[in-house]
Amino acid sequence: MTHTLRCLPRPRPLRRLMTLILTLVACTASAQTLRDPAVPYGSWGEAARETAAALQGVTLVKAPGGQYQPGDAVIYLDDDKRYRAHIVSLQNGRYEVHYDGFGPTWVTYADAQEILGYQPGDQGKASVAATRGFRVGDEVRAQRGGKWYDARIVAAQGGQFKVHFDGEGASADAWLTARNLAFFPGGPHVTAPLKPGKYACNTQSYDTASQMTVFNPKGSVVLSAKGSYQYLGFQTPSTGTFKTDSASRTVSFQGGHLSGGVATPMVQRLGRFYLTAPRIGERWACGAS
Structure with missing residues (x-):
């Protein structure tokens, strides 16, 4: 059976007042786009259905350059369903988002392509620099x-x-x-240049018996402000010099145990780098200590 909602109800003598009240309430609800984000949803299904209904025929506005900022009200695509959310923070190149209408612990991490645009009526806080x-x-x-x-x-x-x-x-x-x-x-x-300081290096492997990742220490590298380095993996430190490429930010080593080696800063991880050198024969991960 199909029910049709009439926003201008046909008068009926006995139930006219009640019908009018119920119809006006229903029509007002259908015209409402999105509830206040503080008003809780009863279920995930309710949240997805309300969002889908509000977005019918709506073209979402995206941030300039695709860069959203903490506090922006957005539409988040989760498992092929659309939900209202707010950007909480930026973590290692991903957005931390909080689902509108749910408790403070309901947060997740989203890739840029999963943020479909601003919520209708919200233009966000996109940085001009992002353009x-x-x-x-x-x-x-x-x-x-x-x-x-x-x-x-x-x-x-x-x-x-x-x-x-x-x-x-x-x-x-x-x-x-x-x-x-x-x-x-x-x-x-x-990418910021690596700062002078001490960096601890290690490799990692997976131990099948314990089903845990094992970190294997490989010594430390000390970079000085004057372009010299020390490798502290032996009883007597090995020394040499280094140069930083202004474009790639990579560090090249000359002399000592790391001669011919390169330290490549990790993307979105300040103070960490990958280290390779002919004498070590493997790739180390190093970080400020």
Whole structure:
């Protein structure tokens, strides 16, 4: 049986007043787009249905450059369903979002492509800086083979950008156009040079018996402000010099145990880098200690 809602009810002598009241309430509810985010939903299904109904025929406005800011009211795509949410923070290139209409513990992490746009009527707090073009040194998301990866722009020429993919060797570097790049949440991020200090290094492996990740210490590297380094993996420290490339932020070592080696800063992880060198024969992960 199909029920049709009439916003102008036909008068009936005995039930006219009651019908009018119920119809006006129903019509008012159908005209309401989205409830106050503080008003709780009774279920996830209710939240998804209300959001879907409110978005019928609505074109969502996206942030300039695709960069949303904490406090922005957005529509979040979760398992093919759309939910109202607010951006809480930016964490390692992902958005921390809180579901509107649910308790404070209902938060999750979303990739940029899962944020469909602002909630209707909300224009957000997008940074003007996010609309600038890509530059050498920018940390970005780069599309390769239909998937998005963390990367850094290390060169630019003729409208194309050479990117280094985080955690991969230089042989995987690729030239891409701007359409295959995106800024991380919060706008442009430029990799900062590694600061002078002590960095502890390790490798990691998976122990099948304990089903745990095991970290294997590999000693420490001390970078000085004057361009010299010490490797503290032996009883007597091994010393040499280093240079930092202004574009890629990579550090090259000369002399000592790390001679010929390269330290590559990790994308979106300040103070951490990957270290490779002919004498160590493997890749270490290092971080400020």
